[in-house]
Amino acid sequence: MTWPIASKRTVYENPWIVVSEDQVTRPDGSQGIYGVVEVRNEAVFIVAMTEADEVILVTVDRHTVGASVEVPAGGSDGEDLLSAAQRELAEETGYEAESWQRIGRMTALNGICRAPETVFLARDLRMSADEGRGQLEEGVTDVRAVPWTRLMGMIADGTITDGETVAALMYAAIALGRLG
Numbered sequence: 001m002t003w004p005i006a007s008k009r010t011v012y013e014n015p016w017i018v019v020s021e022d023q024v025t026r027p028d029g030s031q032g033i034y035g036v037v038e039v040r041n042e043a044v045f046i047v048a049m050t051e052a053d054e055v056i057l058v059t060v061d062r063h064t065v066g067a068s069v070e071v072p073a074g075g076s077d078g079e080d081l082l083s084a085a086q087r088e089l090a091e092e093t094g095y096e097a098e099s100w101q102r103i104g105r106m107t108a109l110n111g112i113c114r115a116p117e118t119v120f121l122a123r124d125l126r127m128s129a130d131e132g133r134g135q136l137e138e139g140v141t142d143v144r145a146v147p148w149t150r151l152m153g154m155i156a157d158g159t160i161t162d163g164e165t166v167a168a169l170m171y172a173a174i175a176l177g178r179l180g
Contacts, residue, residue, distance in 0.1 A: 003027070003034065016040055016075065039108075039115040044085040045073040045164060047103075047172040048095060048122040054145035055169070056125070057160075058092050061139035069154070070165045074138075085120045090128040092135060093143045097122035104171035108164055117164065119171045148178070 004025045012019040018038045026032050048056040048071070055071070062068045072092040076084035082100060089095055101121045108115040135143075146154065151169055154160045160169075173179050 006031075011035075035112060037109075037113045037115070039075070039113065041076045041078050042081060043073060043075050043108075043115065043117040043164075044081055044088055045071055045117060045119045045168040046085050046089045046122050047071050047119065047168050048089055048093065048097060048125055049148075049172075050125055050145050052145070053148050055148060055151060055172075056089075056093050056095060057144055057146050057165075058140045059142035059144075060092075061141055065161075067141070068162050069160050070162045071168050073164065073168075081118050082120070085118075085122070089122060092138055092140050094128050094135075095122075095125045096128040098124035098126070101175065103175040104168075106164070106167050106171075119168045121172055121175055 003022075006023040006025070008023070009021045010018060011021055017040060020036050020038070022034045022036055024032055024034045050056070057069055058072055060068050060070055072089050074084070074088040074092070079087075082102075085100065086096070089097060099122065101123075102118060103121045104119040106117050106119065107113070108117060151160070155166055155169075160166065
């Protein structure tokens with residue numbers, strides 16, 4: 001079922017998002033206004049695995065929620081998604097990966113957003129020449145390698161609360177054959 005749009009009005013925009021008010025017909029036939037955030041460029045999420053079966057996690061100081069433990073991620077800035085993932089991994093963690101696999105696509109905050117995202121699995125890691133040059137600008141305060149076996153506990157105990165990180169780790173678990 002779609003929500004027919006009678007009119008759309010942009011109420012705010014910047015280089016990253018557009019916020020609009022859509023005059024819609026709801027599924028019950030009534031009329032209403034629906035606020036929508038549209039992300040201008042697709043985001044990428046990277047589950048980076050070490051040879052020791054660890055996942056590289058970053059702690060990011062988010063304006064909205066404060067400190068957040070996440071997989072490296074960011075906007076594609078309109079570039080090729082693999083190139084964006086490679087750039088984000090190097091900027092946020094200081095790592096590069098030899099092996100890259102696209103493992104999933106998802107969308108964020110479906111109730112209010114149009115925000116497509118692609119998840120990559122990165123392996124065969126080595127330190128980059130950049131060594132995390134974007135960490136300060138991105139608000140990255142910590143980079144750590146966490147054993148795969150500890151991840152579910154970190155989700156269960158509330159250490160990892162970012163929904164997109166949880167989803168990216170689920171895609172990785174499927175790709176790595178670690179479910180059930």
